[in-house]
Amino acid sequence: MPDTPPEGFATPALTVDRDVLERNIGRMARYAATGGFALRPHAKTHKCPQIAELQLAAGAVGLTVATIGEAEVFAATGARDLFIAYPLWLDEGKRDRVAALAANVRLSAGVDSAESAQRLIGTGALAVIEVDSGHHRTGVQPAEAGTVAKAVRSLGLDVEGVFTFPGHGMAHDPDATPTQVRLHAARDQEKALAEAADSLRAAGFEPNVVSGGSTPTAALREDGVISELRPGVYVFNDAMQVALGSCTIEDVALSAVATVVSVPAPDRFVLDAGSKTLGADVNGWARGYGLVPGYPGAMITQLSEHHAVVTLPLDTRSPRLGDRVTVIPNHVCNAVNLADELLVVRDGRVVDRWPVAARGANA
């Protein structure tokens, strides 16, 4: 994090510190290489072909995406191997789009029911069975993976392996520490994927991929069953990851730069970055609506669409009207999705502008 926010552009805006970005990409790449994991970063965090290119150049085997629309953007900008980590339900239009993608790139897609797999028939996409490792969102129970794989193969589809997302490693638990929650989710993930892989083998499948994910659990891998990691947030990090202890504040590459537009009271100032810039995410681990590293002890106590109300501790000096202030969003994926472009900063100066090419590609 630079001490002085950069100038020369209108606020609010999102800036990316290029050195920190490259350090984050390099660190995760080395971690994966050392551990013998394939790295398939989730591109929903950055939605940006220039960053995907850096990840692939650092050794990523391909990209993970969340939607067909994201896959289209990254396929059009050079990615050759894409995994849509989502249990797609294909209507006719989406079926045609998946088939067009699979004709051009190696494409795999999530499946958590035979009914949804049926709609993949003939598209050329490989099926990866999703299992629930404790997040209780999508995915079959690990012990059912083999049964689903058989049903999927009986439809004529290729089964590539299994995947899970241990999202409960970010959930707030008032009775635990963040580290306990992360460790717990990482162990749940190992256990679920081991059980799912066994279930596949018992059904006659040798999984090509056993894929786990998430930035807060990525570095907690034990020697085990996982062959592939799908972290997303690590490229930028955010206030949630700082609160979870997955990174330090020096590892945060993306900031919102805002201007002080009002100082209505000695203990309160107002910035021009609201929920339409930062996103409205809250999480019990993170304090307020984002971090304000330039003002230790400050807290964003109120967030409107275009206002962040920052409350200062006693005896802290307020910034002046017109000062630029840096804010670290709580959840960087949602903040990036609100912007048309990222301002790339090196040594405190804007050196490039990268479009958020897959912004809003929800369908």
Added chain:
Amino acid sequence: MPDTPPEGFATPALTVDRDVLERNIGRMARYAATGGFALRPHAKTHKCPQIAELQLAAGAVGLTVATIGEAEVFAATGARDLFIAYPLWLDEGKRDRVAALAANVRLSAGVDSAESAQRLIGTGALAVIEVDSGHHRTGVQPAEAGTVAKAVRSLGLDVEGVFTFPGHGMAHDPDATPTQVRLHAARDQEKALAEAADSLRAAGFEPNVVSGGSTPTAALREDGVISELRPGVYVFNDAMQVALGSCTIEDVALSAVATVVSVPAPDRFVLDAGSKTLGADVNGWARGYGLVPGYPGAMITQLSEHHAVVTLPLDTRSPRLGDRVTVIPNHVCNAVNLADELLVVRDGRVVDRWPVAARGANA
């Protein structure tokens, strides 16, 4: 709200029921006309020139916007009278943009300090003094309005009047009912604006405009000091307004249409609309992350970027995989800002597509 979600487009998508939209616009226009208020709807809710046109055709005196970027979009599409209800801090680039706007439309802008007013000098924009009526965001104390007005006039700027936003009329208070909170904020607003108008008069100014706002307080006006209303959400309404009692579910014009992508357990199903479609807003009055009117008692208990996990009451039948389900976002302004276009629906069919022309116009 139509009972059956429309078909013929990829999900997730935002639909607008044209009949409900027009009814909402007409109702607020009649309410304002009957009460003798000027109506200046806040266009940050819809960001859509087609809807602004309907509001102006129904008698709105002009539009309210939150940013210079929004003002530019609406000026370019025909609006002649715009109020930027925000205490702008103009750097050189923004100063030029405001001057260009004021050369083409009648432009007024919020001011809550002499320092920020100074930067409006020479732009041609009129200054409207913002007062804090209890939301404790931006704005001067009502009794200070006259002093600020004098300082602003001494800079050579025209003072148009005073405005406030009673946003605390939406804040959750566990010790009150929503109606009590709304009434309380409406009274705070009347009191603050009356005091501010008196302060202006004592300083030698007759305010041309005494402007109040917000959908939950709009219909709670007493005979009083307010000359202009600036509600925004009323065109669409949302789950928050339903919870606050400002509208019924039949008054909700905008919905997210989503597809059931997973039914992992009998009491749980998963939709393809997450926080990148609905926004991540929560509020103590509203239950969960949005309303699911087709499934009474259902609650969105978990929201990821591309998943809404809906939990059903006991003994409720789940939808089937592939079914379309309608979700009412908690906060419609943030949901609209995530979409590139709104699908306009009449009698259950898509009849038009309107671009969210000012999407992301934060600066």
